[in-house]
Amino acid sequence: MPRHSTHVAPGLAHGRVLAALEDLRDRLELPEAFPDAAVREAEAAAASDPPVEHDMTHVPFVTIDPKGSRDLDQAMHLTATADGFTVLYAIADVPAVVTPGSALDAEARRRVETIYLPTRRIPLHPLVLSEGASSLLPGKRRRAFVWTLHLSADGTLSRTELRRAEVCSRRAWNYEDAQASIDSNAPDPMLALLKRIGELRAAVEHERGGASLNVPDVEVDDEDGRYVLVRRRPLPVEDWNAQISLLTGMAAARIMLDGGVGILRTMPPPTREAEAEFRAQTVALGQPWLRGMHYGDYLRTVDPDVSAGLAILHAAASLFRGAGYTAFDGAAPAETMQSAIAAPYAHVTAPLRRLVDRFGLVVCEALANQREVPSWARESLGDLPAIMATSKSAEATRLSTDIIEAASVAHRVGDLFPAEVVSAGDGRGRVQIAEPPITASCTGSLEAGSRVTVRLVTADVEKGAVQFELA
Structure with a gap:
C-alpha cells in the first residue's frame, strides 16, 4: 500500500519536538537505565549456556517483523500435511534467563512492557537479552518454547503440543520484503504457505464471529533526524502473520482453561x-x-x-472497551472471552516485550506436559492483572504521536485543510485530514461522514494539542 507522509517543519525536529518528548518521558516517569544488579544478572544469563533437552536447530525457522526489528520474539516453520497443516511456532525462552525474585525480575515487573517512542525505545529487558542472547536472530542458536499446532485442511486447530527446545532461525524477513516475495511470480514457499494458512484462519475467525479492524495506522518514523508521520494500511502479510499469533494465543487459553490455572486476556462485549x-x-x-x-x-x-x-x-x-487480564486458579472465571476475537485468548507470544507472556508460557508448558505449574509462576498470577494495568506503553505512544502531529502543522496555524468528519455531536467532533495524517478535535456544526473544510486554530507542540474549527 502507498505510504503518505509529512515532514516536521524546519527547525522543529531537534528543538521543540525533542524538548517536548523529553518532557513527556519525565511527566510519565518512564524508566531510564537498568539498575546495575539487573544488568549484571542479564550479562551473566547471556553468557551462560545450559543444556536444552530437545534440539530443533535442524528446523529452518524464519521470523517476520517490522523493518529494523531486533527484539524478535517469534519464529515459524510451516508445512502442509496429507490432511492439513503443521505450524511450528518458536517463542523466545525468556523464563530461562530471568530468575524469579531476582533484580531483573523486579525491574521487568516495574517496566511491564517495552515502550516505543520516536526518539528511543525503552525495553522491558536489557538489550544484551532482548536484542541479543534471547532474541531469535538468524543464524543464532536460541532457547525457545516451541508450539506445534496441528491444523485440519480447513484451518481449524485439531491438536496442540508444547515443549522447550533449542532452535535456529534461518532468515529475518521484514513485512515489505515478505509481501513482495508473496506477490512475485516465484514466492518463497513458506511465505506462500503463510498466506494460505492466514486466509484459512481468517475464514475461521469469520465463522467464529471475530472481527479485525483494519483502520489505517498513523506511525512516526525517524528519517535522518527528522520525524515523519506515516499513515498506512497494514500489508496483507501482517494480517496473516497476526493470525498465527492469534491461533497460538487461543491454543494457550484452551490449555489454561482445561488445566484450571492461568491468565487470560479478556474483553467484555459492547453494551x-x-x-x-x-x-x-x-x-x-x-x-x-x-x-x-x-x-x-x-x-x-x-x-x-x-x-x-x-x-x-x-x-x-469505540464498541470494544475494558480489555484486561483475568487470572484464575481452580474454577474457570465467569468471564473468559476476548469479545473482539470471539474466543478465549491469552498473551504468550511476546515475552521479550510484555511481562505477562513469560508467566503464561511457563503455565502452558507445564500443563501441556502434565506437570505441576512452577510455584513462582502460579503464585504470581493473581498479581499480574494489576501489574499489567500500570503499563504506560499505550499512553506514551499516544502522547508522543500527539506531539509529532502538533509539530507537523505548527507552522500552518490559520491555514485551511480539506477534512473528513469522523465523529460529531454537540457543536464539536473529530476530523481526519489526509496530509499530514492527523485526527483531531474540531468545533462547529459537523455531520459524521461528511467532507468539510477546516481551519487550524491551535497547534501546541509542548502539550501535543491540535484544534480545528469548521471554516
Whole structure:
C-alpha cells in the first residue's frame, strides 16, 4: 500500500519536538537505565549456556517483523500435511534467563512492557537479552518454547503440543520484503504457505464471529533526524502473520482453561447502549448495519479509503472497551472471552516485550506436559492483572504521536485543510485530514461522514494539542 507522509517543519525536529518528548518521558516517569544488579544478572544469563533437552536447530525457522526489528520474539516453520497443516511456532525462552525474585525480575515487573517512542525505545529487558542472547536472530542458536499446532485442511486447530527446545532461525524477513516475495511470480514457499494458512484462519475467525479492524495506522518514523508521520494500511502479510499469533494465543487459553490455572486476556462485549449508538452512526453515514448481520461480517464490507468508511471504522473501535487480564486458579472465571476475537485468548507470544507472556508460557508448558505449574509462576498470577494495568506503553505512544502531529502543522496555524468528519455531536467532533495524517478535535456544526473544510486554530507542540474549527 502507498505510504503518505509529512515532514516536521524546519527547525522543529531537534528543538521543540525533542524538548517536548523529553518532557513527556519525565511527566510519565518512564524508566531510564537498568539498575546495575539487573544488568549484571542479564550479562551473566547471556553468557551462560545450559543444556536444552530437545534440539530443533535442524528446523529452518524464519521470523517476520517490522523493518529494523531486533527484539524478535517469534519464529515459524510451516508445512502442509496429507490432511492439513503443521505450524511450528518458536517463542523466545525468556523464563530461562530471568530468575524469579531476582533484580531483573523486579525491574521487568516495574517496566511491564517495552515502550516505543520516536526518539528511543525503552525495553522491558536489557538489550544484551532482548536484542541479543534471547532474541531469535538468524543464524543464532536460541532457547525457545516451541508450539506445534496441528491444523485440519480447513484451518481449524485439531491438536496442540508444547515443549522447550533449542532452535535456529534461518532468515529475518521484514513485512515489505515478505509481501513482495508473496506477490512475485516465484514466492518463497513458506511465505506462500503463510498466506494460505492466514486466509484459512481468517475464514475461521469469520465463522467464529471475530472481527479485525483494519483502520489505517498513523506511525512516526525517524528519517535522518527528522520525524515523519506515516499513515498506512497494514500489508496483507501482517494480517496473516497476526493470525498465527492469534491461533497460538487461543491454543494457550484452551490449555489454561482445561488445566484450571492461568491468565487470560479478556474483553467484555459492547453494551447495548454502545451498540445502539454505533448502529445509528452507520445509518447516518449511509452504510447501515442491518439487524441479523454479525458485527465482523459488517466490518468486512466497510472500505476505509472512503470518507464514510473511515468514519465507521473509527466509531467501531469505540464498541470494544475494558480489555484486561483475568487470572484464575481452580474454577474457570465467569468471564473468559476476548469479545473482539470471539474466543478465549491469552498473551504468550511476546515475552521479550510484555511481562505477562513469560508467566503464561511457563503455565502452558507445564500443563501441556502434565506437570505441576512452577510455584513462582502460579503464585504470581493473581498479581499480574494489576501489574499489567500500570503499563504506560499505550499512553506514551499516544502522547508522543500527539506531539509529532502538533509539530507537523505548527507552522500552518490559520491555514485551511480539506477534512473528513469522523465523529460529531454537540457543536464539536473529530476530523481526519489526509496530509499530514492527523485526527483531531474540531468545533462547529459537523455531520459524521461528511467532507468539510477546516481551519487550524491551535497547534501546541509542548502539550501535543491540535484544534480545528469548521471554516
